Each structure stands twice: as C-alpha cells, then as structure tokens.
Amino acid sequence: MVAGGRGVRAQTDIPKQYACLGGRPILRRTLEAIAAHPQIDAVLCVIGEPDLAAYADASAGVPKLLPPVTGGRSRQASVRAGLEALAAKAPQKVLIHDAARPFISHKTLTALLETLDHAEGAIAALPVADTLKRQSTAGGIDATVPRDGLWRAATPQGFRFETILNAHRSAEPDAATDDAALLEAENIHVALIPDDPRNFKITYKEDFALAESLIAATRETRTGFGFDVHAFEPGDAVILGGVTIPHSAKLKGHSDADVVLHALCDAIFGGLALGDIGTFFPPSDEKWRGAPSDLFAKAAMAKVAAAGATLVHVDLTIIAEAPKIGPHRDAMRERIADILSLEGDRISVKATTTEGLGFTGRREGIACQAVVTLSVERDS
Ligand SMILES: Nc1ccn([C@@H]2O[C@H](COP(=O)(O)OP(=O)(O)OP(=O)(O)O)[C@@H](O)[C@H]2O)c(=O)n1
Numbered sequence: 294m295v296a297g298g299r300g301v302r303a304q305t306d307i308p309k310q311y312a313c314l315g316g317r318p319i320l321r322r323t324l325e326a327i328a329a330h331p332q333i334d335a336v337l338c339v340i341g342e343p344d345l346a347a348y349a350d351a352s353a354g355v356p357k358l359l360p361p362v363t364g365g366r367s368r369q370a371s372v373r374a375g376l377e378a379l380a381a382k383a384p385q386k387v388l389i390h391d392a393a394r395p396f397i398s399h400k401t402l403t404a405l406l407e408t409l410d411h412a413e414g415a416i417a418a419l420p421v422a423d424t425l426k427r428q429s430t431a432g433g434i435d436a437t438v439p440r441d442g443l444w445r446a447a448t449p450q451g452f453r454f455e456t457i458l459n460a461h462r463s464a465e466p467d468a469a470t471d472d473a474a475l476l477e478a479e480n481i482h483v484a485l486i487p488d489d490p491r492n493f494k495i496t497y498k499e500d501f502a503l504a505e506s507l508i509a510a511t512r513e514t515r516t517g518f519g520f521d522v523h524a525f526e527p528g529d530a531v532i533l534g535g536v537t538i539p540h541s542a543k544l545k546g547h548s549d550a551d552v553v554l555h556a557l558c559d560a561i562f563g564g565l566a567l568g569d570i571g572t573f574f575p576p577s578d579e580k581w582r583g584a585p586s587d588l589f590a591k592a593a594m595a596k597v598a599a600a601g602a603t604l605v606h607v608d609l610t611i612i613a614e615a616p617k618i619g620p621h622r623d624a625m626r627e628r629i630a631d632i633l634s635l636e637g638d639r640i641s642v643k644a645t646t647t648e649g650l651g652f653t654g655r656r657e658g659i660a661c662q663a664v665v666t667l668s669v670e671r672d673s
C-alpha cells in the first residue's frame with residue numbers, strides 16, 4: 294500500500310492519509326480493509342520519511358503488517374521501493390493500492406486475486422459513464438471525445454509479482470501515473486475489473502465531505518445509560534466528575550467512589566454493549582483499591598476508539614441534597630472534557646435533589662445518572 298505522498302492537492306495540515314474520516318485515520322481504514330481479506334497474507338506499507346511516528350500511531354494493532362519502507366519522490370518510485378522490499382519474499386501475486394482509497398471492497402480484492410490465477414495483471418477500474426469533452430486553449434470545448442472503450446483506472450492493481458517488479462526495474466523514472474501503464478508499454482495484457490464506484494481516491498479538499506457521507510451511511514447512533522450510587526461515610530470531601538469538593542462526609546467505595554465517572558463509564562460500556570464497569574474493573578480486585586476513577590473513564594474511551602466509535606455527547610444528572618453542585622459544575626465539565634478528550638460543549642452536568650425524599654433526600658449518599666450518545670460503525 295503506497296502512502297508516501299504529501300497530499301498537496303488535499304490541502305490538509307498533515308499528509309491526507311493520516312487525516313481522520315469518521316474519527317479514524319484514512320490510512321488505518323484502508324489498511325484494515327485490506328488486512329481483513331482472508332486471501333491476503335501480508336501487507337507492506339510504503340510511507341514518507343517524516344511520517345514514521347504518524348504511521349506507527351495510525352497502524353497500531355492492524356494485523357498482517359510487515360515493517361514499513363520509505364517511499365520516493367513520485368508514486369512510481371514509492372511502488373518500486375515497496376516491490377523491492379518484497380523481492381526476498383518472492384510472492385506469486387501482489388496487489389498495489391493507494392492509501393488514499395479507503396473504500397476498497399472485499400469483492401474487488403477477490404475478483405483481482407482470482408483473475409491473477411490466469412492473467413499477468415488486472416486492475417480495478419470503472420467504465421466512463423459521461424460524455425467526454427476536450428477543452429480548447431481558449432477554455433471552451435474543442436471536441437467531444439468518443440468514450441467507447443474508455444475506463445477510469447483505480448487501485449488496487451494486481452500483478453504476478455515477478456512481472457511487475459521487472460517492469461518497474463526497467464521503467465524510466467516517472468514514466469507512468471499507475472502501474473498497469475508499465476505493462477501496457479511492454480504489450481502485456483492487463484485485465485479490467487469493474488470496481489465499486491465508492492472506491493474513489495481522496496485527492497482534493499472537497500473529497501473529504503463525500504468520504505464522510507459514505508462513512509455516515511455505515512454508522513448508527515446509539516444511546517448508553519448508566520446509573521450509580523455511593524453511600525456517605527465519615528470524611529471531609531467527595532470526588533465528583535474528577536473534582537474534589539469539600540463536604541462534611543466522603544463517599545464510600547473500593548476506588549475513589551466517584552459516582553459521576555462510574556455512571557459515565559457504565560453508560561459508555563452500555564452504548565458499546567460491552568457490559569459494565571465491574572466487567573473491566575471488578576471491586577474484588579485489590580489493584581483498584583483507592584484508584585482514581587479517571588483511569589476507568591480513560592479505559593472506557595479506549596474501548597470507544599477500539600470499536601471505531603465516536604463519543605458524541607454526555608449528559609450527567611447528579612442526585613444529591615448536598616454538597617451544592619452549581620459552584621463546581623464548570624470545573625467538572627472541564628475535568629471530564631479533559632479526561633475524555635472531548636469538547637466541553639459536548640458535556641452536560643446537571644444536578645437535582647429529591648426534595649428530601651428517599652436515601653438521597655435523607656443525605657445517606659449520592660446517585661448519578663449518565664446518558665451518552667455514541668456514533669458506532671454498524672458492524673462493530
Ligand atoms: N511520492 C509518492 C506519491 C504518492 N504516493 C501515494 O500514492 C497514492 C496516490 O497518490 P496521490 O493521490 O496523488 O497522493 P499524493 O501524492 O499524496 O497527492 P498530491 O499529488 O496531491 O500531493 C497515495 O496513497 C499516495 O500516498 C506515494 O506513496 N509516494
């Protein structure tokens with residue numbers, strides 16, 4: 294997979310393949326789609342020299358990855374670097390794919406690999422569906438170009454390994470913008486495999502909006518609910534939402550008894566259908582005695598990231614007669630925003646009493662309800 298470009302046309306702050314779509318780097322999405330194919334044994338990424346740290350972050354945990362290699366000044370040079378790095382392994386078939394095409398389908402990968410059983414090369418492509426015009430030097434239309442037999446080349450482009458390695462070795466630098474062209478120049482037959490139109494290359498700034506809308510169509514919104522209670526015991530402060538608030542009692546618990554963060558964790562785990570806080574941090578485990586609950590909340594957020602989900606909104610209701618929450622509300626919102634790495638305006642902290650009724654009304658403890666909204670990939 295070639296990921297050594299700088300993404301000049303996309304005008305992103307970082308090379309476009311490291312920019313996020315639906316909360317995950319494009320490069321990771323592309324790698325995961327390729328690595329998920331059962332007939333693909335290994336994935337080698339060609340990256341830009343300055344991008345080693347970004348690559349390590351974006352690719353962490355993706356299966357089947359070989360160590361990355363450094364690319365060249367052009368796409369062709371980067372492909373060559375990748376092929377040379379694979380030469381010692383001498384695979385029979387190789388698929389070459391742009392990191393900037395995250396919507397590669399399982400079906401296209403299968404079709405390419407099957408075609409390579411009896412062809413030297415095969416590429417994903419789409420027949421041209423529009424009338425084609427050639428522009429004149431004056432900027433108007435010079436002519437209508439017959440579109441019969443014209444296809445738009447995409448990637449993956451698949452080849453018998455030796456054939457494409459030799460073609461790259463004997464090609465002039467910057468001879469072609471895709472790999473099939475190097476075989477065409479040698480009159481070697483390359484098959485055209487009709488591709489999924491969604492497999493477009495993110496090239497320009499405007500392409501990100503289209504890509505986001507394709508991803509949105511694969512996502513669903515989920516609601517998670519959490520509820521927790523802790524009783525008071527003698528002490529002089531409570532910890533709520535990661536903020537220490539002086540009080541005439543403390544909350545009793547195995548950890549720091551932060552009832553707000555506990556309810557929040559349960560809501561997140563509930564939205565991901567992963568159980569509850571006790572599933573991951575059992576009160577029977579001595580390790581968590583006195584533990585600060587931001588640890589639990591950060592672990593819940595790691596599960597959100599691992600599921601490819603995004604936390605959209607948090608709504609917390611603290612049920613307590615005392616202490617008064619109002620003076621600490623902003624500090625709590627800020628602290629929770631910090632713990633979750635979420636913008637403060639996506640976090641609501643509310644408080645209520647139960648008008649003297651029930652255990653909270655009798656000042657025996659504090660309860661908290663949490664509701665979270667998550668955007669989750671449908672299949673996760
Ligand atoms: N020297 C290069 C140039 C491109 N690519 C990769 O080839 C694919 C297709 O290239 P393109 O979309 O043109 O990417 P960029 O070269 O990054 O874009 P730009 O021309 O706008 O800078 C991308 O995944 C890109 O990272 C590469 O590995 N090495």
Ligand SMILES: C[C@](O)(CO)[C@H](O)COP(=O)(O)O
Nearest residue numbers: 368391446447448470471494
């Ligand atoms: C390889 C490719 O993606 C096939 O469409 C394309 O040729 C890359 O060209 P670019 O000019 O570097 O975007």
